[in-house]
Amino acid sequence: MSAADSPLLSVVVPMYNEEEVIPLFIERLRPVLDTLGDSYEVLTVDDGSVDATPQLLLGLRRVWPQVRVIRLRRNSGHQAALTAGLHSARGAYVVSIDADLQDPPEKILEMLTLARARNLDIVYGVRTDRSTDTFFKRITAGLYYTVMRRCAGRAVSPNAGDFRLLSRATVDVLKTLPEHQPVYRLLVPWMGFPSGEVTYAREQRAAGRTKYPLSKMIRLALDSVTNFSASPLRLATWLGMLTFAGCLALACFSVARHLLGFTVPGWTSLFLVVLFTGGVQLVCLGLLGEYVGRIHSALQRRPAYFIAYDTADPAGASTPTVPRLPTQPDAAARNSTAAMAAPAKDGPR
Incomplete structure (x- = not known):
């Protein structure tokens, strides 16, 4: 795709077993992007899901042409799925957001407006209210960011996760870095590019269960410390x-x-x-x-992930075939896809 054909905005959404939350996420995301008034793509990265997530995403493409699906051959982890999305995104600006709706999609346009108005390379989504999190989660998160600010520098925001906007220049630099296990919430502030913040109150997960249990949180903390400090x-x-x-x-x-x-x-x-x-x-x-x-x-130098297919890849232009799950009847699958894929109100794209 030439630079002239590249969309203004790419929204990267890592997903793993999110069949329950996808309809709710799309219901809130599409109206926001349809009011953009410019071209965009929604790059969903299926991190080797074993539920109906890949079927729902492929069905969604039939009614929402801007959706692009990348499926990884195996579950590689949140940061690896995020890397696959960032490296494949084509937009002049790239927003990364999780599908659980704890980070509000409505803030995406505010991020984009701020970046263009002030010529910023990075806009962080900063949580000002975490009352929906458990007491244990708030304590461990506060401890994590305190340690990270001491190890990686004061540029690390104490309440910024992986909800952020990056310019094309920032994404291109990230792609050149030789990080084997990148932790973007530390790597992006380390770059020191011009940045701003958009604040919001963290919401509860809309549906499904968290994909970040205590074991993965500990692993993330260990990766963060060893990657950025001796x-x-x-x-x-x-x-x-x-x-x-x-x-x-x-x-x-x-x-x-x-x-x-x-x-x-x-x-x-x-x-x-x-x-x-x-x-x-x-x-x-x-x-x-x-x-x-x-x-x-x-x-x-082993790859952090393997791509099974990319619906935007000219070499695999035909829609990939994903086997249906044996536990999900055909009629139920069609009903679930139809309910999820109902188009939002028409608007400029």
Whole structure:
């Protein structure tokens, strides 16, 4: 596609098992984009879903031509799906948003207006109200952003996730970076391009279950720290120095008591010292192993994702065939697709 044919806006939507929320998401997204008054594309990235998500997306294309579907061959993770979308987007501006409606699609036009008015490369969606999140989620999120701001710099907004607008220049630079496991909520602020903010209140998930359980949140935090800071290695160094100082003090104390004729009780003190020293050593070895493992993974240069099909690819212009799920009858599938794909009010595109 030539530059003249490229849309003004690409909306990248990573999805994984979102059959319940897709109709609600489309119902709110399409009226917003139809009032844009310029060309756009909605780039949905199906991250290897095992429910009816791919069937619904392919059915949606019949009534909404601006929808483009990329399906990954396997579940590769949210950041990998987001990478596939960013690398494939063709718009002059690219907005990334999740399908769960916790981030309001209505803010997209406000982001675009702000970027064009002030010639910004990045516009962040910043959450000013997270009362719909659980207490645990708010505490862990606050801790995460506090640590990240100390590791990656104050440019990281404490309440900005993956809902953001990027200019074409920013996306092109991101595509050239050799990140093997990118964490965009840290990588984008690190670039330091001119940026602005749009604030909103975070909503509850519209339907379905979260695809980010505690295990994935911990993994994201670990990826964030190890990708952007050597602080854990420095922490290991400081722990080693403190342990050495503590052992040296205990040795001096033991020698002094021996010279004074006191018998040093051995089992408790010796057991605690050995246990503490061994624990610190294992922690340090674990930190070193984590970094070495990432170096090994980066040197292998294995792709983070594999694309099964892209409906905009000229080589595969025909609509891909996705097998129906055995648990979903044909009539139910047709009804679900028809209900989801009902076009919104006509408007400029």
